[in-house]
Amino acid sequence: MNPHQKFSTSPLEMVRSIAKNHQLIYQMAKRDVIGRYRGSVLGLTWSFFNPLIMLAVYTFVFSVVFSSRWNTQSDSQTEFALALFIGMITHGLLAECVGRAPSIILSHVSYVKKVVFPLEILPWVAMAATLFHSLISLGVWALFYLIANQAMQWTVIFIPLILLPLVFFTMGLAWVLAALGVYLRDIGQMTGVFTTILMFLSPVFYSADRLPENFKTAMYLNPLTFIIEQARDVLMWGKLPNWNGLGLSMVISLLVAWLGFVVFQRTRQGFADVL
Numbered sequence: 001m002n003p004h005q006k007f008s009t010s011p012l013e014m015v016r017s018i019a020k021n022h023q024l025i026y027q028m029a030k031r032d033v034i035g036r037y038r039g040s041v042l043g044l045t046w047s048f049f050n051p052l053i054m055l056a057v058y059t060f061v062f063s064v065v066f067s068s069r070w071n072t073q074s075d076s077q078t079e080f081a082l083a084l085f086i087g088m089i090t091h092g093l094l095a096e097c098v099g100r101a102p103s104i105i106l107s108h109v110s111y112v113k114k115v116v117f118p119l120e121i122l123p124w125v126a127m128a129a130t131l132f133h134s135l136i137s138l139g140v141w142a143l144f145y146l147i148a149n150q151a152m153q154w155t156v157i158f159i160p161l162i163l164l165p166l167v168f169f170t171m172g173l174a175w176v177l178a179a180l181g182v183y184l185r186d187i188g189q190m191t192g193v194f195t196t197i198l199m200f201l202s203p204v205f206y207s208a209d210r211l212p213e214n215f216k217t218a219m220y221l222n223p224l225t226f227i228i229e230q231a232r233d234v235l236m237w238g239k240l241p242n243w244n245g246l247g248l249s250m251v252i253s254l255l256v257a258w259l260g261f262v263v264f265q266r267t268r269q270g271f272a273d274v275l
Contacts, residue, residue, distance in 0.1 A: 029128035087204030102181030172260030
C-alpha cells in the first residue's frame with residue numbers, strides 16, 4: 001500500500017463504497033457465516049438454537065427465579081420472554097459487530113499488505129453476517145409470537161426502519177474500533193466489557209417505563225434505549241413508530257457513521273507499517 005495515498009472521507013464515498021462492493025460484501029459475509037459452523041454436526045442450525053438457548057436461560061433466571069414480569073398487571077411469562085428476546089436481538093446486533101471490529105483488520109493482514117483491497121468494507125462484512133443471525137433470531141421470535149397469539153401485529157413491517165439507525169450507528173463504532181484495534185491491541189479486550197455493561201444499562205431485561213423519572217433522561221442518552229423500545233412497540237404492541245424520534249435517531253446515526261468512516265480512512269495509511 002502506498003503510504004502517501006490519500007483516501008476520500010466524503011459521505012458520498014462511504015455510500016459509493018457499499019454500492020460498488022456489495023457483491024464482494026455478500027460473498028465474504030456468506031463465507032463468514034458458513035465458516036463459523038464448518039465442521040459442526042448441526043451446521044447452520046446452530047444459528048437457530050443459540051438464541052433459543054440464551055432466551056430459555058435468561059427467561060428462567062428473570063421470570064422464574066426472580067419472578068420478574070413485563071407488565072405489572074400481567075403474570076405472563078410468555079410476554080416477558082418475547083419482550084426480553086427483542087431486547088436481546090437488538091443489543092446483540094450492536095454487540096456482535098462491535099465485538100468483532102477491533103480484530104477485523106488484524107485477521108485480514110494479507111488484504112492490507114499484498115493486494116489493493118477496499119478495507120473499509122470489512123466492518124460491513126461483519127455487519128452483514130450479524131444481520132443474518134439477527135434475522136434468524138427474529139424468525140424464532142415471530143414463530144413463538146404466532147404460537148402464543150395466533151396472529152402478528154401489522155406494524156411489524158416497520159422493523160427494518162427501526163433497526164436502520166442502529167445499523168449505521170454500529171457501523172460508525174465499528175470503523176473507529178477497527179482502526180484503533182490495529183494500533184491498540186487492548187481495545188479488543190475492552191469491547192467485551194463495554195457491550196456487557198451496555199446490556200444491563202439498556203432496557204433489555206426491563207421496560208424503560210418502569211424506571212424512576214430521574215433515571216429516564218439518562219437512560220435515553222443510551223442509543224440502544226430508543227431502538228429497543230420502538231422495536232417492542234411495533235413488534236409486540238402494534239404501535240406506530242415515533243417518526244420524529246426515528247428521524248432524529250437516523251440523523252445522529254448517519255453522522256456517527258460518517259465520523260467513524262473519516263477516522264478509518266485517515267488512519268488506514270499506517271496499517272501496513274504497524275502490521
